[in-house]
Amino acid sequence: MNPEADTLTTGDGRTALVMRRRFAHPPAAVWAAVTEPAQLAQWFPSEVTVELKPGGAMGFHFPGDDGPGMTGRVTDAEEPRVFAFEWGEDHLRWEITPEGEGSLLTLTHTFGDRFGGASFASGWHLCLTALGQILDSEPVDVDADKGDLHEAYLEQFDLGGGEIQGTTVRFERQLLRPAEAVWAELAAGRPVAEGSAVPSGFTAPRFEQGSVTQAREPELLAYRASTGELVRWEFGAGTGHGARLVLTVDGMDPRQAREAWHERIEHLAARLLELASA
Structure with missing residues (x-):
């Protein structure tokens, strides 16, 4: 975990989780991994369909779940810098900044359930670990959290x-x-x-x-x-x-x-x- 990079702030009744991860890959590669449904399916929590433009429709479907799944809307799509969207009542913003030959990826997840912050952080922690493996052309090999990661974030965020x-x-x-x-x-x-x-x-x-x-x-x-x-x-x-x-x-x-x-x-x-x- 990267405590200095992961923060949880609350204001106006909403909570923002900010997570930053550095990858040894250019912004174009990271952009493809966070926007293309085929790549998202390998590390994102759900399968995704997306119309990649502001106002574009999105669909989220968890494997094994019956029914139509959740829907969302693209709010920002500025290749290869910013991809943001609404997912139910939440908002996710992915910002990609060049750093030498690599990139800094900043995820800002805004939501209403402050006390769910440790769950969201531990989930994204594992997702971003899987994303790094995909960018490195490695097989995804991420163990599910048995609770240690969740409790570490809960303590870090003083929840x-x-x-x-x-x-x-x-x-x-x-x-x-x-x-x-x-x-x-x-x-x-x-x-x-x-x-x-x-x-x-x-x-x-x-x-x-x-x-x-x-x-x-x-x-x-x-x-x-x-x-x-x-x-x-x-x-x-x-x-x-x-x-x-x-x-x-x-x-x-x-x-x-x-x-x-x-x-x-x-x-x-x-x-x-x-x-x-x-």
Whole structure:
């Protein structure tokens, strides 16, 4: 990974991931690799059809998926410097700059889901590795990420620290396992019902005692701690890596709550990484 070259910035409700990679190939070769459907099919996440002009139509189809796939629109096509397009609600911009006999490729991916940034970065990291192999006329040989790359980007982009919103602390984190597997890990195989004691996996230091107020496996568990704080775990759809966790804690000194629950979530994430890598 190239930490100094990969950045995640947020503004106006949108997030921009910027990734830069250098290749020992002229801009014309890189341009062909990022615009020609036959070459894109070897490294891009989906099969692509494209009308290569501003306003041109694009189609995206993932191998093995039924249905028509997604559509997009070309926003920029300036050979061999800039190729940009809309993909659903996202925007991707590829800029190619000459550097000696080679090129600098800059990808700017703009999207709305800030907490999906680590998933997008780890995915593009592997895609750009495959692109480099294609440009070098080598067979594509890229191992799928078992979670280490995803978690490294999550730490690099500081996406797991939690946010204080008044008296509430809110964590949102992309996990590496589906909701059913995360729930099983937290509940340790025990049934969870309203009014029952809270399984220890759903607790953190200073929040060990309490009773369940809501339970809907594997989507929601809420409980009122014995000291009065309300803790709420929610698991929803994520980016394809696993479930999206949203954890909120209300009623405690938010700085203390953030510290306690950050440690608990990091422990959970490490355990899920072990399971994903097994």
